[in-house]
Amino acid sequence: MRGELLSIVAGFMFAGAAMAFSEAAASDYVKSETLNTESAVPMREGDIDFEMGLRYSKAEAGKRAYWDNGWNRDRAESFRMYEWEINATMGILPDIDLSMSTGFVDMHDRNFINEIHNSHHARGMDDLDVSLKWRWKNDGNWDIAYIPGITIPIGRHSTPNRIGPGQHYWSFENRLAATREIEEVTLLKLIYIDDLVLNADIGYSFPFGWTRRSYEREWGEHTVHIFSDGRSRSSSERGVLDANVALIRAKGSVRPLVELNYAHRCVSRGNDTAQIHATVGSVVTVDEQWRLKAGYQHPIIGRNAARTKRLMLSLAHTF
Numbered sequence: 001m002r003g004e005l006l007s008i009v010a011g012f013m014f015a016g017a018a019m020a021f022s023e024a025a026a027s028d029y030v031k032s033e034t035l036n037t038e039s040a041v042p043m044r045e046g047d048i049d050f051e052m053g054l055r056y057s058k059a060e061a062g063k064r065a066y067w068d069n070g071w072n073r074d075r076a077e078s079f080r081m082y083e084w085e086i087n088a089t090m091g092i093l094p095d096i097d098l099s100m101s102t103g104f105v106d107m108h109d110r111n112f113i114n115e116i117h118n119s120h121h122a123r124g125m126d127d128l129d130v131s132l133k134w135r136w137k138n139d140g141n142w143d144i145a146y147i148p149g150i151t152i153p154i155g156r157h158s159t160p161n162r163i164g165p166g167q168h169y170w171s172f173e174n175r176l177a178a179t180r181e182i183e184e185v186t187l188l189k190l191i192y193i194d195d196l197v198l199n200a201d202i203g204y205s206f207p208f209g210w211t212r213r214s215y216e217r218e219w220g221e222h223t224v225h226i227f228s229d230g231r232s233r234s235s236s237e238r239g240v241l242d243a244n245v246a247l248i249r250a251k252g253s254v255r256p257l258v259e260l261n262y263a264h265r266c267v268s269r270g271n272d273t274a275q276i277h278a279t280v281g282s283v284v285t286v287d288e289q290w291r292l293k294a295g296y297q298h299p300i301i302g303r304n305a306a307r308t309k310r311l312m313l314s315l316a317h318t319f
Helices: 002-019 028-032
Strands: 048-059 062-067 073-076 079-093 096-109 121-125 128-138 142-152 170-187 191-208 224-226 232-234 237-249 254-267 273-285 290-303 309-318
Touching (some): 028 191, 142 191
Antiparallel strands (some): 048 309, 096 121, 096 128, 170 191, 224 232, 237 254, 254 273
16 A cells, blocks of 8 residues: 555656646636635635545654654554545635535554454545635635535444544534735745735634534544443533635646645543644646646644644645
């Protein structure tokens, strides 16, 4: 599997190098998109964007592979995950678009607490995410959008006997996103950068359904509350708060970007989980239809979470 991943990365790098010599026009939607931060700019009415991608996540074993409850580094077993993702977005009105995404997950997590069998590997369909982006402000300075979404648990979920990529419950997400174009920035009177786009978003995912106890693969662990008598029980999900900010150079066919990503998971039993990542990457525009996106996400600090590094690669087509 590692050899296949290296082949994919090499292919994307070669394609990106070839595309860097092309100059292509980009829509406002394309110029403002980043990797993990939502843009407030919707897809143009009548356009459809189809994206296929791969996310590879890895946490090494050892003393530096996990953050404990005190935000300190602790020992943990290895964790790795492949996520093949498919996303479709359609502009249905001048300021409204509709998105749907799902995928296939292959994961191996030795931190998973298994009460019966020694099985730490799982693969299967991911859950289905459906969201609507409504841009309700566009005054030439700021674009601001409200993005409601719902997660439908179609993926195989975890039980005490097995690990699974699905979350086993429905969730409703409310998110606000803001986008602003910045004409120029001067750093320390030495570095001049023009044509920047700033994205920022904040959202909260509300879980609902018969049960809200599930393995959370984004943190690389199965959070469990330990009772005073030694009994254990998986924690009940209360929701996830996350916020992101990104800056991208909107000029040219190769547009570098940087992001800061924060997430806080709330549980009713045991301790909450939090983590902060930094992301660097680029969006390469081939022509008016094709784009290549690549990035790397690095863990900065966290609590009750695996120190997970991620590689992100995707290819998008607008028609």
